[in-house]
Amino acid sequence: MSRAILDVMLLEWGPRKLVERLSNPLWFQGLNNAIGMDWDSSGSTTVTLGILKDVVRPEEDGLAILGGKGRNSLKVPTELRALPPKFNVKPEELERVSFLTAKVDTTLVQDGHILYHHSMLVTDQGEWAVIQQGMNLETKFARRYHWRERENLVVEPHEAIAGTRVGVAVNVTDEDRERTRRLIQDLLRTNPRKVVEEFTKARNALRGQLSLDVWTSGGTTGAISKEAKLVYAKPIDERRVMRILREVYEAQPANLEESLEAGLGPSTARALYLIADLIYGEPPSYRDPVTHPYDPFKYAFAIGGKDGIPYPVKREVAEEVILTLEEIVERAKLEEREHRRALYSLRRLKQGNFSSSGEVGELLSDRRSQETK
Structure with a gap:
């Protein structure tokens, strides 16, 4: 079924349009349902993309699907270099895109979902899309992140995010958080010992242990919401944070993308967000970035679902x-x-x-x- 639908799409519109369609979460969900997959499980991403990867013929179709679930997600660089000669792509550039999209959805956006699937779609003309998925281990809900070809990978970079809203997240990709992004970058170019000292002050302020210099620096001093406080409840290894801060400081990155490449990760970023909020009064956004909550299973009525909902797949x-x-x-x-x-x-x-x-x-x-x- 997947191959038959792809054939029609490729014949009618070509690989570029197919990539555009797959980067739309509603179209992706419709395709998932039309081939008989469950409408509401994490397999709607991992299995559907796995099937597409199996049936796509890069040399013939001008389209390749790379990566996948778990360890397969790490194969993108190797698979990029193994693309047929007809693909007019620069593997090193797309490898960087693959790396940064994953880093953004674990570091700049922290919404409680751990990435476990990462697929990159590439056409023979170099157009790309990334579809990756994370799982919230507490709620057991999955969230799918859709990306498609753009220059800036840190400001409103997603084509869409599909999932169930959790209510609160730490997010510095919102367009109105430019001051926060600049402050984070300034902190990364500051002596790491100074940054750790400020983190200690911010953590004490979070616990209600305020000091005079926190008041005079203009921080929010505890005005942070109760929901947002929960985001910072995760333990942070200060020794690890110090090591990462040193590595990034020595690299002297010119922007946030370079900071991510230099080693900035979730724990260190979370410490910096807390400093930005409680010491300098420049908080990240706490808005859940989901753009497309899961839609009812409209297209599940096409041929049915393998889980029997709304009825078992009608093979005939x-x-x-x-x-x-x-x-x-x-x-x-x-x-x-x-x-x-x-x-x-x-x-x-x-x-x-x-x-x-x-x-x-x-x-x-x-x-x-x-x-x-």
Whole structure:
């Protein structure tokens, strides 16, 4: 079913449009349901992308799906370098995109979901999309992050985020948090010992142990919401934070993207966000970044679901759909071949290359025969 749908999409619109469609969470969910997958499980991402990766033929389709679940997500760099020669891509640039999209969704956006799936979609012209998924170990709900080709990977970078809202998250990718992003970057270029001292002050302020210099520096001094406080309840290894701060400080990154590449991770970033909020009064956003809450299973009625909801997959319906789509594709390909043959023959006729008028008659006879069929 997946291959039949892909054939129609590729024939009608080409690989670029297919990548655009897959980066839309509603279209992705519709495809997932149309091939008979569960509408409400994490498998709707991992299995669907796994199936697509199996059926896509990069050399023929001009499209490749890289990475996958667990350890397979780490194979993107290797798979980029193994793409067919027809792919006009720069592997090192796309490898950087793959790395940064994963870092943003674990470090700049901290919403309680741990990434366990990362897929990159690449066309032969270098257009890309990233679809990755995280799991909240407490709620057992998954969240899917959709990315598609853009220059800035740290400011409102997502095409969409699909999932169940959790109510609060730490997020510095919001467009209105530019001052927070600049402050974080300034802290990363500050002597690490000074930063750790400020973290200690901020942590004490969070516990209600205020000091005079916190008041005079303009921090929020405890005005942080109760929900937001829960975000900072996770323990932070200060020795590890110091080591990361030193590494990033020595790299002297020019921007936030370079800071992520230099080693900035979730724990260190969380310490910096707390400093930014309670010491300098520049908090991150605590808005949950979900843009598309899970939609009811509208497309699950297409052929049914393997979980039996809303009814078990109707194999005869699925087979009929597959055969119909394959027939449409074959007919379109035949018409295209005949169209190309006719144009070629007309060019030869114009150039006087036909051996005889009988060859023209043979061409027209073949064409009428095909139309009759």
